[in-house]
Amino acid sequence: MTKLELEDIQGYIIRGYAHMMYSRFVYLQITDATAAKKWLSKSWEDMTTAVHIHDKSKISYKHLNIAFTHKGLSVLGLNEENLNAFSREFRQGMVSPHRSRLLGDADSSAPEKWNWGNYSGDSDETDDFIEPKDRNFPIHLCLMVFGNDKESVDDIKKDKIVCLKYYEELKAKFAENGLEELFSIDGQTQPDNKEHFGFRDGISQPIIEGSGRVGPKDDVVKAGEFLFGYENEFGVYPDTPLIVKDQGNLNLLAPDAGGSGLKDIGRNGSFLVMRQLEQDVHKFWTFLNEKTKNPDGTNNEEESLKLGAKIMGRWQSGAPITLFPDKDPGVISDINDFGYSKFDPDGLKCPFGSHLRRSNPRESVDDHGVKESLKLSKQHRIIRRARLYGQIFEGSPTNTNPEGEVGLLFACFNADISRQFEFLQYTWGKLPKVKELYNDPDPIIGVKENPDAEEEQNFTIQDLPVNRTVSDLPRVITVKGGAYFFFPSISTLRYLATV
Numbered sequence: 001m002t003k004l005e006l007e008d009i010q011g012y013i014i015r016g017y018a019h020m021m022y023s024r025f026v027y028l029q030i031t032d033a034t035a036a037k038k039w040l041s042k043s044w045e046d047m048t049t050a051v052h053i054h055d056k057s058k059i060s061y062k063h064l065n066i067a068f069t070h071k072g073l074s075v076l077g078l079n080e081e082n083l084n085a086f087s088r089e090f091r092q093g094m095v096s097p098h099r100s101r102l103l104g105d106a107d108s109s110a111p112e113k114w115n116w117g118n119y120s121g122d123s124d125e126t127d128d129f130i131e132p133k134d135r136n137f138p139i140h141l142c143l144m145v146f147g148n149d150k151e152s153v154d155d156i157k158k159d160k161i162v163c164l165k166y167y168e169e170l171k172a173k174f175a176e177n178g179l180e181e182l183f184s185i186d187g188q189t190q191p192d193n194k195e196h197f198g199f200r201d202g203i204s205q206p207i208i209e210g211s212g213r214v215g216p217k218d219d220v221v222k223a224g225e226f227l228f229g230y231e232n233e234f235g236v237y238p239d240t241p242l243i244v245k246d247q248g249n250l251n252l253l254a255p256d257a258g259g260s261g262l263k264d265i266g267r268n269g270s271f272l273v274m275r276q277l278e279q280d281v282h283k284f285w286t287f288l289n290e291k292t293k294n295p296d297g298t299n300n301e302e303e304s305l306k307l308g309a310k311i312m313g314r315w316q317s318g319a320p321i322t323l324f325p326d327k328d329p330g331v332i333s334d335i336n337d338f339g340y341s342k343f344d345p346d347g348l349k350c351p352f353g354s355h356l357r358r359s360n361p362r363e364s365v366d367d368h369g370v371k372e373s374l375k376l377s378k379q380h381r382i383i384r385r386a387r388l389y390g391q392i393f394e395g396s397p398t399n400t401n402p403e404g405e406v407g408l409l410f411a412c413f414n415a416d417i418s419r420q421f422e423f424l425q426y427t428w429g430k431l432p433k434v435k436e437l438y439n440d441p442d443p444i445i446g447v448k449e450n451p452d453a454e455e456e457q458n459f460t461i462q463d464l465p466v467n468r469t470v471s472d473l474p475r476v477i478t479v480k481g482g483a484y485f486f487f488p489s490i491s492t493l494r495y496l497a498t499v
């Protein structure tokens with residue numbers, strides 16, 4: 001049985017810090033690599049590891065984690081051969097033309113319009129440090145700062161104070177540590193964990209084998225899907241970045257579990273995908289209300305909520321429509337121990353095209369049997385770590401209209417960006433020809449703003465005697481920024497200080 005080296009793993013991937021309701025994601029450049037390495041040689045001790053939460057002697061009410069872009073590792077001094085040992089997706093970055101096309105980042109979501117992250121790792125930009133003038137200069141690293149107030153965990157204001165105090169302490173030393181802040185994004189979670197459209201989120205997560213967590217066996221996924229150095233769902237070790245050209249203190253790194261004899265800079269680390277996704281809450285609910293109006297033109301709130309649940313795959317409470325097809329049971333629900341083949345083989349309860357069923361078809365993938373489906377689904381899972389940004393508004397359940405920009409700072413962990421995050425976004429998210437779907441995208445993450453003339457943007461609801469079609473889905477998500485990061489182990493942080 002796999003046992004994770006929890007003390008060497010940064011905590012955010014395993015623990016999620018759900019009790020830390022306030023967070024600040026700080027994006028920085030390294031302006032002096034020597035000073036930054038000196039800082040790293042000590043600051044690895046401040047990073048929260050996966051054991052901190054359970055080890056009472058190490059309990060802390062402020063958490064800190066760190067992640068680097070490919071450019072960041074290069075500026076820090078990792079040499080070219082070793083930089084090239086990282087996967088192509090990470091090296092190229094989210095905005096290289098090919099990856100951008102795959103992800104569907106066009107029109108209002110095109111990287112040229114992003115607030116940050118629009119810097120391609122493959123571009124010809126010089127290695128000279130550039131005075132950061134706006135958010136589109138290359139990001140080198142992201143510091144993730146979390147806070148919670150031990151007296152009252154549900155009070156976001158108190159968590160905010162703890163987080164911001166900690167941030168101020170760190171910030172006071174950025175300059176002497178060779179760092180310069182480009183910008184930051186504040187993240188929140190709500191006590192009921194609802195995202196801005198009003199649906200409870202973060203319920204379905206894979207359980208990493210060896211993490212100590214228990215749950216339904218269908219949710220237990222091999223550690224190598226998320227962490228380098230462990231076997232994955234293919235029964236092999238993931239393609240980890242190895243030190244191919246000696247540099248730095250190699251005694252700090254473990255050897256490659258795959259047996260190559262090289263030192264593994266990836267072990268106990270992962271890739272972290274971040275996307276700032278603006279949500280048009282008003283457009284979302286206006287669309288649902290319009291599509292479900294009573295014959296006299298008035299809103300039909302019950303039908304509007306039902307269509308929203310069909311689109312998402314869960315009711316606003318979090319209850320899965322597969323188990324509660326007619327009505328939201330109303331009480332907050334974390335029910336996740338269900339499958340589609342047994343309860344809903346024909347999509348009559350949870351449509352095949354819903355966001356939930358597309359993102360994780362569980363044991364019911366198209367024409368595959370139960371066992372094979374489950375195996376396939378497990379090869380495309382991600383650990384989601386989203387936080388909300390912007391003002392949280394509590395309006396009526398079908399007509400929220402927040403002020404200013406709101407959205408999800410979507411984040412996920414995976415060992416293979418291409419097979420996991422990107423696959424979900426461009427294959428299961430966009431693929432039109434999923435079982436009995438004709439030309440449908442994922443209604444939340446796959447809708448095109450300007451589809452070609454022959455392309456329809458429909459949502460098909462399997463029904464008897466005939467299916468129903470909800471036409472002209474609007475695009476309710478706009479990508480405002482994003483980047484691929486390497487989320488190193490504690491040993492690797494110590495090693496990076498020596499390159």
Ligand code: HEM
Nearest residue numbers: 195199200201202203204277314356359360408424425445
């Ligand atoms: C603003 C954008 C998004 C919103 C509002 C949203 C909302 C939701 C909600 C409400 C759930 C159900 C809660 C749960 O099962 O945990 C969910 C599940 C999920 N979403 Fe999203 N999501 C968004 C973007 C994305 C993106 C970009 C991806 C990946 C490319 C993604 C992948 C998933 C996955 C894998 C699940 C779990 C499915 C399962 O295991 O049953 N989501 N999302």
